[in-house]
Amino acid sequence: MKIGVLIKQVPDTETKIRVKADASGIETDGIKYIINPYDEFAIEEGLKVKEKNPPSETVVISMGPVRCVEAIRTGLAMGADKGIYVDDTGITADNYVTARVLANAIKSENFDVIFCGKQAIDDDASQIVQMVAEFLNIPQVLIVEGFEVRADKKGATVSRRVGGGAKEVYEVDFPVIIGAEKGLNTPRYASLPGIMKAKTKPLTTLKATDLLGEAKPKTTNVNYRLPPERKAGKILQGEPDQVAKELVKLLREEAKVI
Amino acid sequence: MTLELATKASELAAKLGGEVDTVLVGHGIENPAELGSYGVKKVYVVDTAKLEKYNTEGVAKVIQDLVDEVKPSVILGTASPMGRDLLPRVAARLDAGLASDCTELDIQDGKLVATRPIYSGKAVVDVKFESSIQLATTRPNSFVAKVVQQGGAAEVVKKDIDPGNLRAVMKEIVKGKSNKVDLTEAGIIVSGGRAMKNAENFKILQELADVIGATVGASRAAVDSGYAPHDMQVGQTGKVVNPNLYIACGISGAIQHLAGMRTSKVIVAINKDPEAPIFTKADYGIVGDLFQIVPLLTQEFKKTLAE
Numbered sequence: 001m002k003i004g005v006l007i008k009q010v011p012d013t014e015t016k017i018r019v020k021a022d023a024s025g026i027e028t029d030g031i032k033y034i035i036n037p038y039d040e041f042a043i044e045e046g047l048k049v050k051e052k053n054p055p056s057e058t059v060v061i062s063m064g065p066v067r068c069v070e071a072i073r074t075g076l077a078m079g080a081d082k083g084i085y086v087d088d089t090g091i092t093a094d095n096y097v098t099a100r101v102l103a104n105a106i107k108s109e110n111f112d113v114i115f116c117g118k119q120a121i122d123d124d125a126s127q128i129v130q131m132v133a134e135f136l137n138i139p140q141v142l143i144v145e146g147f148e149v150r151a152d153k154k155g156a157t158v159s160r161r162v163g164g165g166a167k168e169v170y171e172v173d174f175p176v177i178i179g180a181e182k183g184l185n186t187p188r189y190a191s192l193p194g195i196m197k198a199k200t201k202p203l204t205t206l207k208a209t210d211l212l213g214e215a216k217p218k219t220t221n222v223n224y225r226l227p228p229e230r231k232a233g234k235i236l237q238g239e240p241d242q243v244a245k246e247l248v249k250l251l252r253e254e255a256k257v258i
Numbered sequence: 259m260t261l262e263l264a265t266k267a268s269e270l271a272a273k274l275g276g277e278v279d280t281v282l283v284g285h286g287i288e289n290p291a292e293l294g295s296y297g298v299k300k301v302y303v304v305d306t307a308k309l310e311k312y313n314t315e316g317v318a319k320v321i322q323d324l325v326d327e328v329k330p331s332v333i334l335g336t337a338s339p340m341g342r343d344l345l346p347r348v349a350a351r352l353d354a355g356l357a358s359d360c361t362e363l364d365i366q367d368g369k370l371v372a373t374r375p376i377y378s379g380k381a382v383v384d385v386k387f388e389s390s391i392q393l394a395t396t397r398p399n400s401f402v403a404k405v406v407q408q409g410g411a412a413e414v415v416k417k418d419i420d421p422g423n424l425r426a427v428m429k430e431i432v433k434g435k436s437n438k439v440d441l442t443e444a445g446i447i448v449s450g451g452r453a454m455k456n457a458e459n460f461k462i463l464q465e466l467a468d469v470i471g472a473t474v475g476a477s478r479a480a481v482d483s484g485y486a487p488h489d490m491q492v493g494q495t496g497k498v499v500n501p502n503l504y505i506a507c508g509i510s511g512a513i514q515h516l517a518g519m520r521t522s523k524v525i526v527a528i529n530k531d532p533e534a535p536i537f538t539k540a541d542y543g544i545v546g547d548l549f550q551i552v553p554l555l556t557q558e559f560k561k562t563l564a565e
Contacts, residue, residue: 013494013514017380026381037495095346096355121494122377125358130314130346139426140314142343145488158426162339163442165434165489168312172426182495183488218355218389227375227382227520233541235532243544244554247526248562250542255524257446257503258470258559 001056001153001174004111005046005080006102006132007039009064009071010122019224026224035071038117041180044187045147046115047079053149057081059109063088063102063208076198077190083203091208092217095123099131100215101208107136111175113156118142118179129179141170142179259336259443261296261403263396266363267334268297268406273365279328280412283320285310294412295405301412302328308421311428312340316421318347323419325352330391332370334363337395338443349393356393357385361400361500361521370394378494378517398443399500434489438473441492446472446503447519449492452479453508453530453548460486462549463507466556469563475499477509493518507548511536528552 011017011031018027035043043060050056060075062068063086072083086105091097106114119126126142133140145167146159155173161181162168190198236243236250251258260280267278277299282290290301304320321344325333333348335341337359349356357372361382364371370392372385385394441447448467450460460474467474476486478493492499494514504522509515511527511534519525520539527540528548537543544551 011377013378013517015377015380016513017377019381026377094355096350096353099350124374124376124378124498125346125356126342127346127349127356127358130343131350134318134347134350140343140347141426143339157429159432160339161489162431163440164438165487167432167434168428169430169432170426170428176426181488182491216388218349218353218387219357220386220388221376221383222386223384225382227379230520230525230539230541232538233525233543235537235543235545240546240550241554243546244551244558247542247544248555248558251503251524251526252562255503255541257524258563 001049001053001112001149002110003046003050003056003058004106004109004114005039005042005058005060005075006114006116006128007043007060007062007071007075008036008117008120009033009062009068010036010120013037013121017226019226023222023224033067035074036117036120038119038121038180038182040187041182041184042115042117042178043075043078043080044185045178045180047188048185049113049147049149050079053153059084059111061086061102061106063098063105065089069203072203073198074190076201076203077194078188079194080201082201085203085205086208086211087205088208091212093208094217094219095125095127095131096218097212097215099128100135100213101211102128103132103135104211104213105206113174114177116177116179118144118181126179129177133177136175136177138175138177139172140177140179141172143181144178145181145183147178147184259338259398260293262399262401263334263336264293264296264298265404265406266396266401270332270363270365270370271297274331274368276331279330281321281324283309283317290414291411294410295407296403297406298412300415302415302417304417304419306421308424311431313421313424313428314343314347314426316424317344318351319422320419321348322351324417325391333391333393335395337397341395345393345395352391354389354391354393355385355387356395358395359397360394361397363394363396375521378514379498379520380517397500399445399502441473441475441490441497441499444473444499444501446470447475447492447499447501448472448505448507449475449477449509450480450486450507451477451509452483454480454485457485459549462552466505466552466559469556469559472505477515506536506540507552509536510534511539
């Protein structure tokens with residue numbers, strides 16, 4: 001089987017986001033970047049499926065500035081076979097353009113299954129998986145918490161988490177693109193031998209400018225700002241049963257939320 | 259959620275000098291005309307057994323065919339699991355822009371401007387559109403459903419559209435243990451942190467939740483310790499919630515947790531530690547033992563709500 005994994009670097013979850021003075025974006029100095037947490041589940045699933053279905057190959061792909069290569073190397077260190085880095089220098093990319101470029105980058109790989117995180121925790125848009133699916137003309141399943149390759153290796157049974165603790169079970173033939181959810185698996189750590197091996201695994205660099213075609217951005221983000229700060233509230237004082245009574249009263253009469 | 263979106267849509271349509279039409283796709287659709295009370299002018303109903311169960315590409319095709327005919331300038335959906343799955347595919351198919359999970363929508367210079375949180379809510383941004391068709395999904399509980407025309411009936415137009423070849427076919431839906439409202443749509447949430455000590459103890463929160471009509475959530479620490487399942491997690495790598503009331507029990511208030519609930523209209527914090535960061539974001543705080551306080555709250559609410 002041929003397996004692709006799309007990954008993205010995002011600011012570490014501890015990052016305190018600062019907005020540029022001219023509101024054109026966020027300050028990136030000093031930000032520590034990590035692999036998007038949902039993409040880790042995607043890498044792990046790509047490796048598990050490879051291991052369960054030999055002979056298979058797992059390819060990790062990432063588009064962005066040159067620091068992404070580090071993320072791809074981590075994927076290789078975890079056990080992926082090849083990396084593809086798409087250098088995004090020189091293009092203005094929104095979700096639409098990013099999806100077009102990624103689709104063009106991986107089209108010729110003819111993956112049976114492409115794993116991605118269901119969303120990136122910087123933009124939180126959850127659009128890339130669906131748009132790449134449309135541009136490659138393949139089906140999609142997102143918020144995936146279960147993935148079983150069918151016995152004939154030509155498709156899979158996929159379980160998708162929806163609201164209220166329910167899940168939908170899908171049958172889909174390959175090729176398919178999957179948006180991984182937390183709980184799909186437990187991502188492995190890269191071992192030291194894995195890290196050493198990763199240094200010599202093949203890594204191809206492509207240029208987004210070559211893959212753009214006619215694609216132009218469909219949206220622009222403007223007016224970046226911090227959310228309104230919450231005012232300090234009140235700490236209720238007194239014995240437990242007193243404060244409980246007081247809180248109930250406040251929620252009913254002052255806040256009027258119950 | 260549909261009603262709150264319909265209300266907002268009719269407001270936007272008024273600004274644009276246009277109308278709001280709704281599309282209902284599925285099987286066994288009931289009472290479509292009722293949407294008229296919320297400002298919807300026309301409801302297109304596509305009722306086919308093929309789409310009794312949701313199918314991304316099938317519904318996307320139906321919408322595409324309708325778009326070709328009706329030529330809307332704005333397409334809105336709720337940021338439910340279905341909306342978030344469907345609208346990006348539709349946007350790609352239409353070569354159009356989409357703003358996801360928006361908390362505010364407006365019209366400026368005849369085009370949609372959408373406001374949305376990014377970096378798990380640590381920042382906010384406005385999205386402007388270059389494409390002629392503008393799409394957006396809206397975060398649950400961002401708008402208020404309002405009857406704009408008492409007894410208003412929308413014009414119902416039945417459409418026969420073939421959803422086409424369906425890939426990724428849904429075979430079954432496995433219902434969750436609880437039939438509670440999902441966290442992302444809940445108006446009231448009671449959440450537990452690592453201080454809950456075990457899964458059993460979440461019963462205490464459920465008892466309070468049952469009395470006040472809330473859904474129970476959990477912090478990442480509680481989920482990672484095995485006290486609650488993944489789908490109860492509120493936070494940066496869990497669910498982002500937008501309730502009117504969020505009661506945090508034994509939750510310290512790490513940045514990542516706050517990211518998941520900071521737009522809550524009212525936050526209550528109950529924690530033994532007076533230095534817990536959550537108190538700096540809470541409207542009301544109680545420094546105390548949740549195992550004492552929560553049952554007392556349950557009792558007091560039961561009494562008060564019975565009156």
